[in-house]
Amino acid sequence: MKARIRASVASLAFLALAAFHACNVQYEWRGTDALFVACPALAALACHSRWLGAHVAVRAVAWLHVVLAGFVAIIAGRAEAAGVTLLGALALAALGREAHESRASAAGFEPVAYRGAFLAATTATIAVAMIQGLFAVAMLQSTIDRAEGVVSLVIASGLITSALLVLRMRAAGVVLGVVVAAVAIAGACFEARSGREIAGAVQAVLWTSAAIPALALAAPIAWSRLRPVRAVAASAPSRLPWSSVLAMAIALHACASALTRASF
Structure with a gap:
C-alpha cells in the first residue's frame, strides 16, 4: 500500500x-x-x-x-x-x-558486488541517451546537421541497449558501452577539428559527455580487478x-x- x-x-x-x-x-x-x-x-x-x-x-x-x-x-x-x-x-x-x-x-x-554503482551507471547512461536522442531529433529536423543527428541517434540507441543488457547481467552490455564510448570520443575529436567554431565545439562536448556514463558501466568491473571482491552477497x-x-x-x-x- x-x-x-x-x-x-x-x-x-x-x-x-x-x-x-x-x-x-x-x-x-x-x-x-x-x-x-x-x-x-x-x-x-x-x-x-x-x-x-x-x-x-x-x-x-x-x-x-x-x-x-x-x-x-x-x-x-x-x-x-x-x-x-x-x-x-x-x-x-x-x-x-x-x-x-x-x-x-x-x-x-x-551482481557479486557494486550493485549500487551499476544501478547508478545505468541510470546515468539512460539519462544521457535521452539527451542524445533529443539533440538527434532536433538535428534531423534541420537541413544542415542531419549527419550529426544520425550519429547522435546511433549513440543514443547504443547507450540504451548497453544499459538494458547490463540490467540483465549480460557482459555484452559492458562491451557495447565501451564501443559506444569509443565511437563518441572519435566523433568528438572529428567535430573538434571540423572547423566549425561554435557548433563543432558544442557537438564535441555533447558526444564526449556521452562517453562518460558508457565507460562508467565498466568501472565497477575494472575496480574489482584492481581490488578483488571477497564478499559473495550483493551490496546492501x-x-x-x-x-x-x-x-x-x-x-x-x-x-x-x-x-x-x-x-x-
Missing part, C-alpha cells in the same frame, strides 16, 4: 512536469516539444511498472529535470526552472532508494537516501537562486 502511494505521488509529479512542458510550447509543435512532453508523461505511467528497466528510466527522467533545470535556475535565476527542479526532486524522493533496491532484487539483478542498500538528499539540495539551491534574483 505504501509503495503504491509513493508511486502515485511520483506519477503526479511527472504529470505536472508534462503539463508544464506542454504549456510552454509556442506556436506549433515540433519533434523536440513532443519529446519534452512525452518523457515525463511516460514516466508517470512507468512508475507503476514492475520492470526494472522502466524503473531505472523513470529515475533517469527525474534526474534530468533536477540537474538541467537546477543548473538553469542557479545560473539564470529562473523561477519556472526552480519549480521544475522541485518537481523532479519530489519524484525522486517519492520513488525512494529502498524501492529501487528491492525492485532490482526482485528482477534478479544480484545504503541507509542514507543520498540520491533524494542530493536532489533536494539542488532544488533548494535553485529556489534560493531564483528568489535572490527576483528580489533585485
Whole structure:
C-alpha cells in the first residue's frame, strides 16, 4: 500500500512536469516539444511498472529535470526552472532508494558486488541517451546537421541497449558501452577539428559527455580487478537516501537562486 502511494505521488509529479512542458510550447509543435512532453508523461505511467528497466528510466527522467533545470535556475535565476527542479526532486524522493533496491532484487539483478554503482551507471547512461536522442531529433529536423543527428541517434540507441543488457547481467552490455564510448570520443575529436567554431565545439562536448556514463558501466568491473571482491552477497542498500538528499539540495539551491534574483 505504501509503495503504491509513493508511486502515485511520483506519477503526479511527472504529470505536472508534462503539463508544464506542454504549456510552454509556442506556436506549433515540433519533434523536440513532443519529446519534452512525452518523457515525463511516460514516466508517470512507468512508475507503476514492475520492470526494472522502466524503473531505472523513470529515475533517469527525474534526474534530468533536477540537474538541467537546477543548473538553469542557479545560473539564470529562473523561477519556472526552480519549480521544475522541485518537481523532479519530489519524484525522486517519492520513488525512494529502498524501492529501487528491492525492485532490482526482485528482477534478479544480484551482481557479486557494486550493485549500487551499476544501478547508478545505468541510470546515468539512460539519462544521457535521452539527451542524445533529443539533440538527434532536433538535428534531423534541420537541413544542415542531419549527419550529426544520425550519429547522435546511433549513440543514443547504443547507450540504451548497453544499459538494458547490463540490467540483465549480460557482459555484452559492458562491451557495447565501451564501443559506444569509443565511437563518441572519435566523433568528438572529428567535430573538434571540423572547423566549425561554435557548433563543432558544442557537438564535441555533447558526444564526449556521452562517453562518460558508457565507460562508467565498466568501472565497477575494472575496480574489482584492481581490488578483488571477497564478499559473495550483493551490496546492501545504503541507509542514507543520498540520491533524494542530493536532489533536494539542488532544488533548494535553485529556489534560493531564483528568489535572490527576483528580489533585485
